[in-house]
Amino acid sequence: VQLTSKPTDQKDVNEPIFSIDGKHLYYSEDASPGSTFEYDKDSNGQIYVVRQLDLETGKTLNLINGPGGACRPTPSPDGKTLAFVRRVDGKSGLHVFDIESGAIQLLYDNLERDMQETWAIHGVYPAFAWTPDGESIVFWARGKIWRLNVADTSLHEIPFRVRDSRQVAEPVRFPVNVAPGKFPVRMLRWVRVSPQGDKVVYQALGHIYIKNLPDGEPTRLTSQNDHFEFHPSFSRDGQYLVYTTWNDKSLGQIRVTSLSKKDDHENRAITNKPGHYINPVFSPDGSKVVFQRTGGGWLTSPLWSRDQGIYAIASQGGQPVKITESGSNPQFGISNERVFLQQTASDTNADNRKLVSISMEGKEERTHFTSTWATDYQISPDGKWIGFVERFHVYVAPFVQTGKTITLGPDQKGLPMFKASETAGDWIQFSGPDSNLYWSLGSDLYSLPVSLEQMTASDEDTLPEPKINNISFETEHDKPSGTLALTGGRMLSMVHPFIEEKTTLIIQENRIVDIGPDGKVSIPENAHVLPLEGRLVMPGLIDTHAHGQQAASGFIPQQNWVDYARLGFGVTTVHDPSNDTQSIFAASEMTKAGLITAPRTFSTGRILYGAAGSYKAEIDSLDDAEFHLERMKAVGAFSVKSYNQPRRDQRQQIIKAA
Structure with missing residues (x-):
């Protein structure tokens, strides 16, 4: 009771x-x-x-x-x-x-x-x-x-003795190569497949890459290095791509580029004022682009942060028109006249994410679907299907309009539905000639045809397996060139006697190759000599429990003051045991590639959270634990943080899975 x-x-x-x-x-x-x-x-x-x-x-x-x-x-x-x-x-x-x-x-x-x-x-x-x-x-x-x-x-x-026996497991330890020659790029964001199903675009290493499916080589969309690129999205005819940019000084733009050779891959800005622009999408007829305007102030510039909301602009450029102040992640179904938005009305016990639609004039708002824990909704271009992500799994249901709000969730009984992914899924979308369902996890793109028969099948074994395509690439790990000789300084070492007076240290590229008393170490002729008399040279500090924001609205700044402050205090490596998964691993890879200046950055990504919330990691078996560790490993984690998993067996399952 x-x-x-x-x-x-x-x-x-x-x-x-x-x-x-x-x-x-x-x-x-x-x-x-x-x-x-x-x-x-x-x-x-x-x-x-x-x-x-x-x-x-x-x-x-x-x-x-x-x-x-x-x-x-x-x-x-x-x-x-x-x-x-x-x-x-x-x-x-x-x-x-x-x-x-x-x-x-x-x-x-x-x-x-x-x-x-x-x-x-x-x-x-x-x-x-x-x-x-x-x-x-x-x-x-x-x-x-x-x-x-x-x-x-x-x-x-009260004295007492306890006779007890405990099983102690060996700790999970393994070497981590902090400076390999090459590394695989795993954090692919805003993964989008063309309407024809023949191309995929995504953002990685600060820029947009495009790849011909199924086995083309990913290449940069542009060759510029003035700004970073974010939020790509195809037009319905597949001929154009819209995306946003970010530069710490000049801020952001919305740009449209032609993918047609006859247009010589024309690339133009369609906004005439700087801003914080995210999530641009073409209307079905390609005449307009709807986007979200946000603001900065903590990690990025606070300028041009007023009048936030959802806007529409002609795809050729012009004056943006505000549709509504509320909502995020705009998208279209089959009609040019209504735009779909996601809204969150969190209460004390749920996130309550809604999918609403509104006219392009900002009127006649309708709530179509709501979910307690969904984190993303996507509508198929033909308006027949609704896909959503809940607790890291991808689900699909028919898009039914009844004039009433329909509650979505894995356990709802009102609509036929099926779970598309046994693995975790992100960046869901419907695309291709048959409105196939796509999602990604790390380097892999998953695709699955959608039919009503799948949703009414009584035997899960009859459901088709998704096709998997590795769409990423490897890139060179950045390292300095040349040789540096640090001479005359006091050296703080990690072995007795710890302080060495008047020492010389030779660094070749990214390795210390020699160290010893002045005059006893041979200095290469091509070395740049840096006298350090009166200075102390010490190993870089490793902060194993560091927190710091890495992105704002998905934008990774060109210079992050958090990372500059760390470096200023001698911290050269950080391990962040709780951060936004997409932001921290994207920033980590950009650091490895030499695109931003920061300490070496390792992380658990988002914690394996055991309390209520849309990103709760439900763990009631070893299979559950392996599911969550596999999804984190896929995006670059080598460690996870178990947080608020209340039962001992849950924590043990995570350790066993590791």
């Missing part, structure tokens, strides 16, 4: 215990402001409270609250007193509360730190107990079990 409910999915309610007379339930609850979990909560104020539920009337009251909070309520045998934990001046202390008078007394202030500021799904402090005579409280702290006399607060250790 459920007795309480959480105010939101991200607010912990736990540590329940019945009163001695059985008339009440005591429990702790996160009562901090807001509806979502927040870091850096102030433990000097109130975070947790102890609540009392009347089991006869159903009424609930805050029994113990105030500065320092209150948690782990534990009634005395006579039912007159509650022991509980409170934080005072940074110390977690054991207190008692007189239920009749409300008086509070501190008994002991050297407990282990409670967990009020963080997730506490298993309780804020380990359980403790009163002795049957009510004279003492037995609790754990500082690795030992203690008995505290309530009357005089005298403390006595």
Whole structure:
């Protein structure tokens, strides 16, 4: 029987215990402001409270609250007193509360730190107990079990021994080549197949690449190096490509390029003002381009950030016309007159992403589909199918218009549906003469024909397997040229005696080839000599838990102040255990290729998140764990971060899968 409910999915309610007379339930609850979990909560104020539920009337009251909070309520045998934990001046202390008078007394202030500021799904402090005579409280702290006399607060250790056996697994360790001669490009973004199914474009290494399917060589769309290129999209006839650009100084444009040789691959800007432009798409007849205008300010320039929203512009260029302020990821179905948008109306327990359509004049908004956890919707060009991504899988259903909103999800029963991908999928779209479904994962492009028979098949074994095509390439790992001699400096080494005076260090390309006292090291004739008398030379710092934004609206800046700050403080390698997957691995590959200046960047990408959310990593088996590790490995990760996976078996499955 459920007795309480959480105010939101991200607010912990736990540590329940019945009163001695059985008339009440005591429990702790996160009562901090807001509806979502927040870091850096102030433990000097109130975070947790102890609540009392009347089991006869159903009424609930805050029994113990105030500065320092209150948690782990534990009634005395006579039912007159509650022991509980409170934080005072940074110390977690054991207190008692007189239920009749409300008086509070501190008994002991050297407990282990409670967990009020963080997730506490298993309780804020380990359980403790009163002795049957009510004279003492037995609790754990500082690795030992203690008995505290309530009357005089005298403390006595309770010695104990535990005979136990544990299975300890070998750690998963393997070498990582930080500077190979070449490396495979895995982070392909905005993967789009032409309407004829004969070409694929994507963004990688800061620029747009185009490849003839099935086995052509990927080549740059342009040869310019003034700006980075993003968000490519084909016209319906396959003759043109629209995309956006970014330059840290001049900001962004929307550009259209012809793919026809007769037009000599004409490339032109269709916007006349700089801005932060994303997600451009052609209307079905090719006469207009609809796009989203965003803003900057943290990682990119704050200029030209006003009047954000969805706009339309003639594909030949002109004055943009605003359609609506709300929505993202514009796209078209079969009609030129209505544009489809995605909207998110997050509440405390769900993301609630909607697919809506609106007239090109910004009127007659209609909500077609909604989903609790979908992260992307795509409509087929003929308007027959709707594809969506939920929990990293790709699903397809018929696009049905009923005049009402239809809820989509793997478990919905209202529409025939099938899961297209056993692997993870990104950048879904319908394209080609038969509106095949495409999606990508890392270097691979997946394609699958779509039919109603697939959605009504009772046997999953009868479903066709997707075709897989590796569409990426390898590129040279950047390295400096020449030889550098650092002379006369003090050297901080990693072996005894650690400080070496007046040393010479020889660097050839990207390798240290010799080091020793001045005069004892041969300096090559072609070396550039850098005198460092009075300076200290040390190995670059490796930050194994680094966080820092790498992109804004998908734009990776040409110069990221986060990375310049790291380098300025001597950090030459970072490992980021929680970042946007697409942004961090795209930036990492651009660093390897020498296109941006940054420390060597490694990452887990997005955490394997165990709590509710659209990017939750559901893990209930070894197969589930392998699914998530395979999708992260496909885009360049060599490590993952298990975060808020509440059960021990879930965490073990991740380790086993690794």
